[in-house]
Amino acid sequence: GPDLGALKGKTVRRPPPQVDTAMKYNALPMSVFERNKEVTLGGDIMKINNIPFLVTTSQKIKFGTVEYLDKQTNARMLKAIKNVLQVYQSGGFRVRHLMMDGQFECLRGALMEMGVILNTTSRDEHVGFIERYIRTLKERSRCSYNTVPFKKFTERMVIELAGRVVFWLNAFPASDGISTTLSPRTIVTGKVLNHDRHCEYEFGEYVQTHEEHDNSMATRNIGALAMRPTGNEQGGYYF
Numbered sequence: 001g002p003d004l005g006a007l008k009g010k011t012v013r014r015p016p017p018q019v020d021t022a023m024k025y026n027a028l029p030m031s032v033f034e035r036n037k038e039v040t041l042g043g044d045i046m047k048i049n050n051i052p053f054l055v056t057t058s059q060k061i062k063f064g065t066v067e068y069l070d071k072q073t074n075a076r077m078l079k080a081i082k083n084v085l086q087v088y089q090s091g092g093f094r095v096r097h098l099m100m101d102g103q104f105e106c107l108r109g110a111l112m113e114m115g116v117i118l119n120t121t122s123r124d125e126h127v128g129f130i131e132r133y134i135r136t137l138k139e140r141s142r143c144s145y146n147t148v149p150f151k152k153f154t155e156r157m158v159i160e161l162a163g164r165v166v167f168w169l170n171a172f173p174a175s176d177g178i179s180t181t182l183s184p185r186t187i188v189t190g191k192v193l194n195h196d197r198h199c200e201y202e203f204g205e206y207v208q209t210h211e212e213h214d215n216s217m218a219t220r221n222i223g224a225l226a227m228r229p230t231g232n233e234q235g236g237y238y239f
Contacts, residue, residue, distance in 0.1 A: 011220045017234045055137065
């Protein structure tokens with residue numbers, strides 16, 4: 001690659017690509033939207049290396065979310081669910097039913113106030129489609145985990161790895177979803193991805209990131225590991 005000394009001594013900040021706020025995408029036909037505007041979600045706790053996440057996916061749209069739970073209290077889990085509901089509301093969808101196992105029974109009253117009907121499973125039963133989704137997340141996380149040249153992972157790396165897997169699962173149309181041409185991400189958020197901006201780095205790739213600097217001899221770049229795209233229009237990444 002480029003000379004490391006030149007990078008650390010000469011790099012200047014480049015302006016980000018211009019964001020086109022008038023970008024359009026092919027919307028769902030109104031008949032399809034009307035049939036699917038009321039959403040049924042499945043949710044459960046997933047653990048990777050004993051790090052807990054709240055995972056949800058919609059039964060028909062196949063839009064998934066994952067959120068790190070810094071603590072597994074009722075208030076924290078309810079906040080994570082509210083974040084998911086807001087994402088769907090921004091796209092014109094309404095979460096009507098939430099299917100979870102018995103450990104979420106304590107949230108029934110709070111969810112009812114938000115207009116969401118909670119259905120919990122019986123003992124030793126599971127919500128099939130969310131369990132299958134979690135299996136897919138773990139399999140894909142394991143693929144990346146075992147192909148990067150690191151012997152240890154920090155907690156933050158595991159968190160960003162889970163976010164990366166969900167990001168890319170949402171980026172392609174689901175074979176059993178409501179559209180064969182629109183991705184779940186586009187259906188729910190209206191955002192589309194750009195190959196040249198959002199596919200520039202792989203997980204764990206070593207890069208030199210530009211940092212704030214002055215006219216002293218301090219380095220202008222530092223070594224970093226690429227984690228995942230932020231999802232913004234200009235193609236930002238987490239490092």
